[in-house]
Amino acid sequence: MILLSINEILKKYYGYDDFREGQREIIESIISHRDTFGIMPTGGGKSICYQIPAMYFGGVTIVISPLISLMKDQVDTLNSLGIKSAYINSSLSNEELNTIIHRASMGDYKLIYVAPERLESHLFRNILMILPVDQIAIDEAHCVSQWGHDFRASYRMISSLIEDLNPRPVISAFTATATELVKDDIVRLLELQEPNIYVSGFNRDNLSFKVVKSRDRKSYIVDYLKSNIESSGIIYAATRKDVERLYIFLKKLDFSVTKYHGGLEDEERKENQDLFLYDDAKVMIATNAFGMGIDKSNVRFVIHYNIPRNIESYYQEAGRAGRDGEEGECILLYDSRDINTQQYLINTSIANSDRAAIEYDKLQSIDNYCHTNKCLRKYILEYFGEDITWDNCHNCSNCTQDYELKDITVESQKIISCVYRMKESYGVGLIAEVLRGSKNQKILALAMDKLSTYGIIKNYTIGEIKEIINYLISEKYLALTKDMFSIVKLTNKAVQFIKESETIYMRIEATSKNTKGESGLFNELKALRKVIAENEKIPPYIIFSDATLKELSAKKPINKEDMLLIKGIGEVKFERYGEDFMEVIKKSNVS
Ligand code: ADP
Ligand code: MG
Ligand code: ZN
Numbered sequence: 001m002i003l004l005s006i007n008e009i010l011k012k013y014y015g016y017d018d019f020r021e022g023q024r025e026i027i028e029s030i031i032s033h034r035d036t037f038g039i040m041p042t043g044g045g046k047s048i049c050y051q052i053p054a055m056y057f058g059g060v061t062i063v064i065s066p067l068i069s070l071m072k073d074q075v076d077t078l079n080s081l082g083i084k085s086a087y088i089n090s091s092l093s094n095e096e097l098n099t100i101i102h103r104a105s106m107g108d109y110k111l112i113y114v115a116p117e118r119l120e121s122h123l124f125r126n127i128l129m130i131l132p133v134d135q136i137a138i139d140e141a142h143c144v145s146q147w148g149h150d151f152r153a154s155y156r157m158i159s160s161l162i163e164d165l166n167p168r169p170v171i172s173a174f175t176a177t178a179t180e181l182v183k184d185d186i187v188r189l190l191e192l193q194e195p196n197i198y199v200s201g202f203n204r205d206n207l208s209f210k211v212v213k214s215r216d217r218k219s220y221i222v223d224y225l226k227s228n229i230e231s232s233g234i235i236y237a238a239t240r241k242d243v244e245r246l247y248i249f250l251k252k253l254d255f256s257v258t259k260y261h262g263g264l265e266d267e268e269r270k271e272n273q274d275l276f277l278y279d280d281a282k283v284m285i286a287t288n289a290f291g292m293g294i295d296k297s298n299v300r301f302v303i304h305y306n307i308p309r310n311i312e313s314y315y316q317e318a319g320r321a322g323r324d325g326e327e328g329e330c331i332l333l334y335d336s337r338d339i340n341t342q343q344y345l346i347n348t349s350i351a352n353s354d355r356a357a358i359e360y361d362k363l364q365s366i367d368n369y370c371h372t373n374k375c376l377r378k379y380i381l382e383y384f385g386e387d388i389t390w391d392n393c394h395n396c397s398n399c400t401q402d403y404e405l406k407d408i409t410v411e412s413q414k415i416i417s418c419v420y421r422m423k424e425s426y427g428v429g430l431i432a433e434v435l436r437g438s439k440n441q442k443i444l445a446l447a448m449d450k451l452s453t454y455g456i457i458k459n460y461t462i463g464e465i466k467e468i469i470n471y472l473i474s475e476k477y478l479a480l481t482k483d484m485f486s487i488v489k490l491t492n493k494a495v496q497f498i499k500e501s502e503t504i505y506m507r508i509e510a511t512s513k514n515t516k517g518e519s520g521l522f523n524e525l526k527a528l529r530k531v532i533a534e535n536e537k538i539p540p541y542i543i544f545s546d547a548t549l550k551e552l553s554a555k556k557p558i559n560k561e562d563m564l565l566i567k568g569i570g571e572v573k574f575e576r577y578g579e580d581f582m583e584v585i586k587k588s589n590v591s
Helices: 006-014 023-031 046-056 068-080 094-105 116-120 122-130 153-164 180-189 217-227 240-252 266-277 311-318 337-349 353-371 376-383 409-421 428-436 441-445 462-474 492-500 520-536 546-555 560-564 571-590
Strands: 036-039 060-064 085-088 111-114 133-138 170-175 196-199 207-212 232-236 257-260 283-286 299-304 328-333 403-407 478-480 488-490 505-509
Touching: 006 023, 006 046, 006 571, 023 036, 023 046, 023 170, 023 196, 036 180, 046 060, 046 133, 046 170, 068 085, 068 111, 068 571, 085 094, 094 122, 111 116, 116 122, 116 153, 122 153, 133 153, 153 180, 170 180, 207 376, 217 240, 217 299, 217 328, 240 257, 240 283, 257 266, 266 283, 299 311, 311 328, 311 353, 311 376, 337 353, 353 376, 353 462, 409 428, 409 462, 409 478, 409 488, 409 492, 428 441, 428 462, 462 478, 520 546, 520 571, 546 571, 560 571
Parallel strands: 036 170, 036 196, 060 111, 060 133, 085 111, 133 170, 207 328, 232 283, 232 299, 257 283, 299 328
Antiparallel strands: 403 505, 478 488
16 A cells, blocks of 8 residues: 555545644654644644544554544544544443454554543453554543543543553644643643644634623524524523523424533433434534534534633634634623622632632633623633734624724723722622612612712613623723622722823624525535435534535536545545535536
């Protein structure tokens, strides 16, 4: 067999012409047998980074991946590309397991996916010792660290497994979100040897970001789903109860929805997940239990019904939109009451006060995200430590939406002086009520109606006043204490502002609606994809991604050469599906 170059592998199997940012460097590092750690955003293309080396090497690559239920998906994808692979997990019968092990020992597979829990089995480790293992790839490597989200104790077994293997295979690790703390933990706990570490830019141009405030969330979702009826998407809600309620609400209105959370039986979860993966249900309503390892590439939108607990989780969850490189919309529906829920969760679940302070701080950052005037993309990227030189991304609600700039200098002066008179001892809600002149019991009991700032902002609702206070927090004129009580304090910037009386502007948004027209041919190709998927019992996006169908409907190739120029069509894919798709295209040319 002739050894293909990594570019040839990319073209022949995946049908892609170019590597994305970071992929080439990571792949070259792995095939030169250097331990390698790749940090790339969700949808950035991490899988290819260990799969191409797997094909390049003579032996087998073991992929440690966190979710048993999703391995099948990954393995189906690989087999559909003509790359032989298998998974080993508890869903297999003994007979199936023996067959796979037998075939593995014959060198039949390039990749074998396993769950970390497998590493606790001696039998399994003995089997690995007789296989020619070239590479161990650890996906979702943040699970190694207790400081990351999704911590999994079995990930800690990996380093002892590696010690057992002789010769030592090259180790590669991948994650989308790693703070310095988590990064160091991964390198240390996996005992990576002088690893090459690649951090690729976190920007995802194809995703648009939007924060929606002060609107009824349910009616917003109904409007949105109506104008995006053909699209597949995820709606994240904070609790199981929220998921259930929203599910029932949307189901009654006949939307194509399904649901997923930790309170459902395994079987129902699996069924619902499949409904979504196979495009039999367009919209998944879920808690954050859903999504890790989901590689459905044609997710067009991710809506957060409640604020997530930090920017890391938000970017990872929102990043599940648009993996195929086509447009994806990430919308966060903001309601200030959710902040209290999250504070309560931190307070009840984290005993260690240093850790709790970190979490409050992170919550504050996502809260600020919802109130900033700045480009949302820039805000996120700077949060992850990137140096951003531009100010406008033209693809987030702050950069594109129609808005008015409102001079809130006077309001800001009143608010700051009220915080001062209330002795910097209360939260946003109470301050807003005092300014509005509310006759609430607590205010009267504390004699706050006697303050000179009582009732000095009359022409705003309490919600609007809170909005301005939150804006001043996000702009750091005010700060909240890092605990459950979130007491508003003045900062030096506020003192400066009062002295120098600069002007403060805030954006007031005008709502706009998105509409997407899709061509008839695109929908026909989608329909064909669905039929084939049903026949082959694999999810539609494994056959071709939306991006591939879009390109097909735009370029209308009707011969093999032209077909192979389309992104996502390699030789194996062409052999399997080329003729069927060309037929639909030819018909559309005639009509
Ligand atoms: P993640 O980094 O989240 O694990 P994946 O490996 O699942 O991302 O890749 C996301 C999508 O990007 C997949 O549909 C994959 O086929 C596609 N992709 C990966 N590399 C490239 C590339 N070089 N060119 C075009 N598409 C790519
Ligand atoms: Mg992945
Ligand atoms: Zn922007």
